[in-house]
Amino acid sequence: xxxxxxxxxxxxxxxxxxxxxxxxxxxxxxxxxxxxxxxxxxxxxxxxxxxxxxxxxxxxxxxxxxxxxxxxxxxxxxxxxxxxxxxxxxxxxxxxxxxxxxxxxxxxxxxxxxxxxxxxxxxxxxxxxxxxxxxxxxxxxxxxxxxxxxxxxxxxxxxxxxxxxxxxxxxxxxxxxxxxxxxxxxxxxxxxxxxxxxxxxxxxxxxxxxxxxxxxxxxxxxxxxxxxxxxxxxx
Amino acid sequence: xxxxxxxxxxxxxxxxxxxxxxxxxxxxxxxxxxxxxxxxxxxxxxxxxxxxxxxxxxxxxxxxxxxxxxxxxxxxxxxxxxxxxxxxxxxxxxxxxxxxxxxxxxxxxxxxxxxxxxxxxxxxxxxxxxxxxxxxxxxxxxxxxxxxxxxxxxxxxxxxxxxxxxxxxxxxxxxxxxxxxxxxxxxxxxxxxxxxxxxxxxxxxxxxxxxxxxxxxxxxxxxxxxxxxxxxxxxxxxxxxxxxxxxxxxxxxxxxxxxxxxxxxxxxxxxxxxxxxxxxxxxxxxxxxxxxxxxxxxxxxxxxxxxxxxxxxxxxxxxxxxxxxxxxxxxxxxxxxxxxxxxxxxxxxxxxxxxxxxxxxxxxxxxxxxxxxxxxxxxxxxxxxxxxxxxxxxxxxxxxxxxxxxxxxxxxxxxxxxxxxxxxxxxxxxxxxxxxxxxxxxxxxxxxxxxxxxxxxxxxxxxxxxxxxxxxxxxxxxxxxxxxxxxxxxxxxxxxxxxxxxxxxxxxxxxxxxxxxxxxxxxxxxxxxxxxxxxxxxxxxxxxxxxxxxxxxxxxxxxxxxxxxxxxxxxxxxxxxxxxxxxxxxxxxx
Numbered sequence: 108x109x110x111x112x113x114x115x116x117x118x119x120x121x122x123x124x125x126x127x128x129x130x131x132x133x134x135x136x137x138x139x140x141x142x143x144x145x146x147x148x149x150x151x152x153x154x155x156x157x158x159x160x161x162x163x164x165x166x167x168x169x170x171x172x173x174x175x176x177x178x179x180x181x182x183x184x185x186x187x188x189x190x191x192x193x194x195x196x197x198x199x200x201x202x203x204x205x206x207x208x209x210x211x212x213x214x215x216x217x218x219x220x221x222x223x224x225x226x227x228x229x230x231x232x233x234x235x236x237x238x239x240x241x242x243x244x245x246x247x248x249x250x251x252x253x254x255x256x257x258x259x260x261x262x263x264x265x266x267x268x269x270x271x272x273x274x275x276x277x278x279x280x281x282x283x284x285x286x287x288x289x290x291x292x293x294x295x296x297x298x299x300x301x302x303x304x305x306x307x308x309x310x311x312x313x314x315x316x317x318x319x320x321x322x323x324x325x326x327x328x329x330x331x332x333x334x335x336x337x338x339x340x341x342x
Numbered sequence: 343x344x345x346x347x348x349x350x351x352x353x354x355x356x357x358x359x360x361x362x363x364x365x366x367x368x369x370x371x372x373x374x375x376x377x378x379x380x381x382x383x384x385x386x387x388x389x390x391x392x393x394x395x396x397x398x399x400x401x402x403x404x405x406x407x408x409x410x411x412x413x414x415x416x417x418x419x420x421x422x423x424x425x426x427x428x429x430x431x432x433x434x435x436x437x438x439x440x441x442x443x444x445x446x447x448x449x450x451x452x453x454x455x456x457x458x459x460x461x462x463x464x465x466x467x468x469x470x471x472x473x474x475x476x477x478x479x480x481x482x483x484x485x486x487x488x489x490x491x492x493x494x495x496x497x498x499x500x501x502x503x504x505x506x507x508x509x510x511x512x513x514x515x516x517x518x519x520x521x522x523x524x525x526x527x528x529x530x531x532x533x534x535x536x537x538x539x540x541x542x543x544x545x546x547x548x549x550x551x552x553x554x555x556x557x558x559x560x561x562x563x564x565x566x567x568x569x570x571x572x573x574x575x576x577x578x579x580x581x582x583x584x585x586x587x588x589x590x591x592x593x594x595x596x597x598x599x600x601x602x603x604x605x606x607x608x609x610x611x612x613x614x615x616x617x618x619x620x621x622x623x624x625x626x627x628x629x630x631x632x633x634x635x636x637x638x639x640x641x642x643x644x645x646x647x648x649x650x651x652x653x654x655x656x657x658x659x660x661x662x663x664x665x666x667x668x669x670x671x672x673x674x675x676x677x678x679x680x681x682x683x684x685x686x687x688x689x690x691x692x693x694x695x696x697x698x699x700x701x702x703x704x705x706x707x708x709x710x711x712x713x714x715x716x717x718x719x720x721x722x723x724x725x726x727x728x729x730x731x732x733x734x735x736x737x738x739x740x741x742x743x744x745x746x747x748x749x750x751x752x753x754x755x756x757x758x759x760x761x762x763x764x765x766x767x768x769x770x771x772x773x774x775x776x777x778x779x780x781x782x783x784x785x786x787x788x789x790x791x792x793x794x795x796x797x798x799x800x801x802x803x804x805x806x807x808x809x810x811x812x813x814x815x816x817x818x819x820x821x822x823x824x825x826x827x828x829x830x831x832x833x834x835x836x837x838x839x840x841x842x843x844x845x846x847x848x849x850x851x852x853x854x855x856x857x858x859x860x861x862x863x864x865x866x867x868x869x870x871x872x873x874x875x876x877x878x879x880x881x882x883x884x885x886x887x888x889x890x891x892x893x894x895x896x897x898x899x900x901x902x903x904x905x906x907x908x909x910x911x912x913x914x915x916x917x918x919x920x921x922x923x924x925x926x927x928x929x930x931x932x
Binding site: 246273279 | 777780781783784787788790791793794795796797798799800917918919921922923925926927
C-alpha cells in the first residue's frame with residue numbers, strides 16, 4: 108500500500124536518509140524502530156512531504172507521492188500525528204479536531220467521525236471546549252491521534268506516541284493503537300520504545316544512521332540478537 | 343483565578359519578607375521618581391498645564407505630578423493586597439509616593455539654584471518650578487509637594503485594602519472623569535449645538551475644563567454605575583441569554599440599528615473639526631483591519647504595509663488627476679478608478695507575497711520593511727517623475743461624487759470611509775469564522791503542523807497578503823481624493839509602524855480591538871493638541887507598557903487571550919499528572 112523505494116533525504120548537506128526502502132501493506136501495523144537521530148522522524152517527514160527526497164520514490168497504492176506538496180499528500184490519504192504531540196495549544200479540543208478535517212467538506216461524515224473519535228477517547232469528549240494546551244500529556248497525545256484520524260487517512264503515521272508519557276499511560280496508548288488497527292486502519296508506527304512497538308506491530312524495520320539494517324516480522328525481530336541487545340535492553 | 347505569584351506577595355513568614363517588601367517600595371518609588379523627572383524635563387508637565395481638567399482645581403500638568411506619586415504608591419503595593427497588616431501596606435505606598443515626589447522636589451530645587459541648566463534642558467524653566475511647587479513658592483511649595491506625594495502614595499496603598507469591586511470602581515471613576523475632562527472640547531462643542539442641552543453642558547463644563555460640581559457628578563455616576571453593574575451585570579447578561587431566540591435576535595437587531603443611526607448622524611452632531619478627526623481615525627481603522635488579517639489572523643509580520651496604501655493612493659491620483667505634468671493623468675472619475683486601484687494593490691500584495699513565501703518571522707519583517715521603502719523611493723524618484731510626479735507628487739485629484747452629491751468636506755467623506763470600514767469589518771468577520779480563517783490560525787500556530795493538516799501554505803499566505811493589500815488600497819484611494827494632492831513623503835515608514843501599533847495595542851486578531859486601537863492611538867492625539875509633540879514618545883511608552891501589562895491588547899481575541907494567560911489559568915503540572923494517572927487507570931480497567 109505505502110512503499111518507499113531507495114529514498115535519500117538531506118537536511119542541507121547532511122545526508123540523513125541513505126536509501127530507505129520499506130513497505131506497509133493494507134491493514135498492517137508496521138513499526139520503524141531506532142535510536143535517537145537514526146532517521147525515524149526524517150523518514151516520516153519525507154513521506155508527508157515536509158522534506159523532499161533527493162533520490163528514490165514513495166508510492167501510495169501505485170501513485171507516486173514524492174515531490175508533491177504536503178497538503179496534497181494529506182488529501183491522498185496520509186494522516187500524521189507529529190512528534191512531540193504538536194497540537195494547537197490555544198485552540199479548543201473541538202477546534203483541533205475540526206482542523207484535522209480541514210481537507211474534507213462532507214459535514215455529515217465529519218460529524219460521524221467526531222463521534223467516532225469521541226467514542227475512542229471519551230476523555231476528549233469531556234474536555235471538548237478546553238484549550239488543547241491545558242490537557243495532560245496523555246490527553247494531548249490522544250488529541251493528536253484523534254486529529255490525524257479526522258482526515259480519514261488510508262495510512263496513519265504515528266511519530267513516537269509514547270514519548271514522555273508515564274508507563275501506565277504508554278500501555279493505554281498502545282491499546283488504542285491496537286484498537287485502531289482492528290478497525291482497519293493501516294499504521295506506520297515510529298518508536299523508540301521497541302519492546303512495546305514490537306508487541307503491537309505485525310512487522311518491523313530497524314533503522315540505524317539512515318540505513319535499514321533489519322526487517323522481519325515482529326515475532327522474529329523480538330528474538331533477534333541485535334534487537335535484543337541494542338533496543339530491548341536484554342543481555 | 344489569578345493570584346499574585348511573585349515571591350514578595352506570599353510571605354511565608356512576615357518577618358523574613360517584610361524588609362524586602364519595604365525595599366521594593368523604595369525601589370519602585372525611585373523608578374517612579376526618575377520617570378517623573380524625565381517627563382518634567384521633556385516639557386510634558388508644562389505643556390499639559392494649560393489644559394484644565396477641573397476648572398480652577400487641577401490641570402493635566404498637575405495631575406501628572408501628583409499622579410506619578412500615586413502610581414508609584416499603587417505599583418509598590420500592588421502585590422500586597424493579602425498582607426496581614428493594613429498600616430504596613432499604607433506605609434509602603436506612602437514611602438513610594440514620598441520617594442517620587444522627593445525626586446520632583448529635588449528637581450525644582452536644582453532648577454531654582456542652577457538657572458543655567460536651561461541651556462541644556464530647555465524645559466527646566468521657572469514655570470516648571472512654579473508647577474513643581476504647586477504654585478506655593480519655594481520652601482512652602484516644596485514641603486507641600488512632599489506632603490501631597492506621600493498622601494497620594496498612602497492613598498494608593500489604602501486603595502489596595504478596599505474590596506476589589508470598590509477598588510476597581512474608584513479607578514474607573516477617576517479615569518472616566520479625567521478622560522471626560524480631557525475631551526471637554528469635543529463634548530462641549532457637541533452640546534452647544536443643541537440648545538436644549540445647553541443647561542446640561544453648562545452644569546458639567548466651564549469654558550475651560552470641567553466644572554467642579556460636574557466633575558463630582560461624573561465621578562459619582564461612574565462609580566455607582568460600575569458598582570451596580572458588577573453586582574447586577576451577570577444577572578442582566580443571564581437574563582438576555584435566557585430570552586427566547588426571536589426576542590434575542592430582535593434585541594441584537596435593535597442594537598445594530600441604534601448603533602447604525604448614531605454612526606450615520608455622527609459627523610453632523612460633532613461638527614466639522616471632529617468629522618475631520620473621524621475621517622483620519624476611519625482611514626486607520628480601514629488599514630488596521632487589513633493589516634490585522636495579515637498580522638493578526640495569519641501571523642505574518644508586515645512592516646511595509648504602507649506600500650499598499652501608497653499604491654492605492656497613487657493609482658487613484660494618476661487615473662483621476664487632470665494635471666498636465668503627469669504624462670498618464672487619466673481624468674477618470676473616482677468610481678471608475680477605484681477598481682483599478684484595488685486591483686493593483688492586490689497584485690502588489692501577490693508580488694510581495696511570492697518571494698517571501700519561504701521566509702518566516704523576523705526575516706519576513708525585514709523584507710517587507712524594504713518593500714515599503716522601495717515603493718516610496720520609486721514614487722519619489724526623478725527617473726519616474728513624468729509618470730509619478732517625483733517629489734512634487736500628483737496634484738488636481740478630484741473629489742468623488744455620486745450624481746450631484748460630492749464627497750467634498752470631511753462630513754461627506756466620513757460616509758465614504760464608513761462604507762469602507764463596514765465592508766472591511768464584514769469581510770474580516772466572515773473570513774475569521776471561515777475555513778480560510780481556520781487555515782490562517784493553524785498557520786500562525788505552526789506552519790509544519792498546518793501543512794500536515796492539508797493546508798496549502800502558498801495559497802494561504804498569498805491570500806492573506808492580497809486581502810490585506812486590498813483594504814489598504816481602498817484606504818489609500820480615499821486618502822488621495824480627500825487631500826486632492828499626494829506626495830511620496832505621506833507614505834513613510836511611520837505609517838506602517840503606526841498601523842502595526844494600532845493592531846498590537848488594540849489586540850491582534852480582534853476586530854473590535856483594532857477599531858478601539860485606532861480610536862485611542864489616532865483619535866486621542868488629534869483631540870489633545872498638546873499631545874502632538876509627544877505623540878511618538880507616548881506611542882512607544884504605550885507599546886512597552888502594553889507588552890508588559892496586557893500583551894493581548896485592549897480588546898483581545900479569544901484564542902490569543904487563552905494563549906497569553908495560559909500560565910495563570912493553566913492546570914498545574916501536578917494536576918495534569920493526576921489526570922494522566924486517572925487516564926491510565928481508566929485504560930487499564932476498560
